[in-house]
Amino acid sequence: MSQKLTREQLIETAERFGTPVYVYHAEKIEEQLNELQSAFAGCKSKFFYACKSLTNINILKLVKQLGANVDCVSINEVMLALKAGFEPKQILFTPNCVDFDEIEAGKSLEVNINIDNISILERFGNKYGNSYPVCIRLNPHIMAGGNFKISTGHIDSKFGISIHQMRHIERIVKSTKLNVTGIHMHTGSEIKDINVFLQGLEVMFEMATHFPNLEFIDLGSGFKVPYQDDDVKTDVHALGKKVCEAFAAYEKETGKTLEVWFEPGKYLVSECGYFIVKANVIKQTTATVFVGVNSGFNHLIRPMFYEAYHRIENISNPNGAERIYTVVGNICETDTFAWDRKLNEVREGDLLVFYNAGAYGFEMSSNFNSRLKPAEVLIKEGEAHLIRKRDVFEDLLKNQVEVL
Numbered sequence: 001m002s003q004k005l006t007r008e009q010l011i012e013t014a015e016r017f018g019t020p021v022y023v024y025h026a027e028k029i030e031e032q033l034n035e036l037q038s039a040f041a042g043c044k045s046k047f048f049y050a051c052k053s054l055t056n057i058n059i060l061k062l063v064k065q066l067g068a069n070v071d072c073v074s075i076n077e078v079m080l081a082l083k084a085g086f087e088p089k090q091i092l093f094t095p096n097c098v099d100f101d102e103i104e105a106g107k108s109l110e111v112n113i114n115i116d117n118i119s120i121l122e123r124f125g126n127k128y129g130n131s132y133p134v135c136i137r138l139n140p141h142i143m144a145g146g147n148f149k150i151s152t153g154h155i156d157s158k159f160g161i162s163i164h165q166m167r168h169i170e171r172i173v174k175s176t177k178l179n180v181t182g183i184h185m186h187t188g189s190e191i192k193d194i195n196v197f198l199q200g201l202e203v204m205f206e207m208a209t210h211f212p213n214l215e216f217i218d219l220g221s222g223f224k225v226p227y228q229d230d231d232v233k234t235d236v237h238a239l240g241k242k243v244c245e246a247f248a249a250y251e252k253e254t255g256k257t258l259e260v261w262f263e264p265g266k267y268l269v270s271e272c273g274y275f276i277v278k279a280n281v282i283k284q285t286t287a288t289v290f291v292g293v294n295s296g297f298n299h300l301i302r303p304m305f306y307e308a309y310h311r312i313e314n315i316s317n318p319n320g321a322e323r324i325y326t327v328v329g330n331i332c333e334t335d336t337f338a339w340d341r342k343l344n345e346v347r348e349g350d351l352l353v354f355y356n357a358g359a360y361g362f363e364m365s366s367n368f369n370s371r372l373k374p375a376e377v378l379i380k381e382g383e384a385h386l387i388r389k390r391d392v393f394e395d396l397l398k399n400q401v402e403v404l
C-alpha cells in the first residue's frame with residue numbers, strides 16, 4: 001500500500017490555507033522509513049534523516065517519534081535537532097568547509113562529528129586527542145548520482161578526504177591518538193544502480209582495516225525515489241540484502257561487528273510533499289500556451305537549478321481535455337517549471353499540484369522579487385495542521401536597518 005493524499009484533501013487544504021502552500025503527509029514519511037528499516041533489518045543498521053532536505057521542527061519531531069536519528073550539515077541544524085528532542089548521540093554532524101569553531105561547537109553539544117578535511121582532522125586531533133570519538137568522511141572517487149551538480153564522490157568534488165590520502169590520515173591518527181569510530185562516504189543523490197553502493201562499500205571495508213576502533217560504516221545516501229510514473233527507484237530491498245550479506249562476511253572474516261549507517265533525505269521526505277499553486281494567467285503566444293502560476297523559483301527551484309522533473313496535475317479540472325502547456329512562474333527572470341507538459345485544460349484560477357515537493361522544496365525557497373515564502377501544512381491522521389505561517393510583508397523588512 002502506498003500512502004497518498006487525495007485530490008479532495010489537497011483542494012480542501014489549498015482552500016483553507018491559501019496558495020502557494022507546501023503540504024506534507026506524515027504517514028508517507030512513516031511508510032518510507034519503515035521500508036528502509038525492513039530492507040536493512042538483516043544487519044545492525046541506523047538511519048540518520050538528512051534534515052537539510054526539510055527542517056520544519058514538526059518534521060524533525062515526527063522523524064524522532066518514528067525512531068530515526070538525524071544528520072545535520074550546519075550547527076544551526078544541530079540546534080534545531082536538539083530543540084526537536086533528539087539526544088546528542090542521535091545526531092550526526094557532517095559539515096563541509098566550516099570554521100573550526102563550528103566543529104568545536106558540535107563537540108561541546110556532544111554530537112557525533114564527521115570530519116571531511118585533513119587540516120581539521122589534524123587540529124581536532126591535536127586539541128582533543130583520543131578524548132572525543134570522530135568519524136571521517138572519505139571520498140571513494142566513485143562517479144555517481146543523477147547529475148554532476150548532485151554528485152559528490154568524484155575526483156573534482158570538494159567533499160571528503162580522498163582515500164588516496166589514507167597514509168596521511170594514518171599519520172595524524174597515530175601521532176594524535178585520535179579515536180576514529182566511524183568512516184563515511186556519500187557519493188551523491190539519486191543513485192539508481194545499487195552497485196554504486198556496493199562498490200563504495202568494498203572500498204570502505206578496505207579502508208576499515210586502518211582503524212582498529214571502528215564501530216560503524218556510514219554509506220551516506222543517494223536513494224532515488226520516482227519522480228515520473230515510469231521512473232526507476234533505488235531497490236532498497238535488493239540493496240539491503242547485499243549490504244547485510246557483505247557485513248556478515250566482513251564479520252566472519254575479521255571477527256568485528258560493524259553497524260551500517262545511512263543518511264536518507266529525499267527517500268524519507270520527497271514523496272510526502274505536495275506543492276499547490278494557483279494558475280494566475282493563461283498566456284497564448286505565437287508558439288506556446290503558458291500557464292503562469294502564483295509561484296516561481298523563489299519557492300521551488302529544483303526544476304531550474306537541477307533540471308528536476310516534478311509531475312504536475314491540474315486538480316481543479318481532472319476531467320478536462322488534455323492540452324500541452326509550458327508552466328512558468330511569476331518571477332522576473334526565466335523560471336520555467338515544465339516545458340510542453342500535458343495537463344487537463346487549465347483555466348485561470350485552477351489549482352495545480354507539484355508532486356515530490358517535500359525534499360529541497362521549501363528548504364531552498366527565498367524572498368527573491370520581494371515575494372513571500374509560502375505556508376507549510378502537515379497532514380497527520382487525516383488532520384491538517386499549519387506548521388509554518390505564510391510570510392507577511394513585514395518579514396521582508398525584519399532584519400533591515402533603515403539608516404536613510
Ligand SMILES: *Cc1c(COP(=O)(O)O)cnc(C)c1O
Binds near residue numbers: 050052071220263267
Ligand atoms: C544531502 C546529504 C544527504 C541526503 O541526500 P538525499 O539525496 O537527499 O538522500 C545525506 N548525507 C549528506 C552528508 C548530505 O550532504
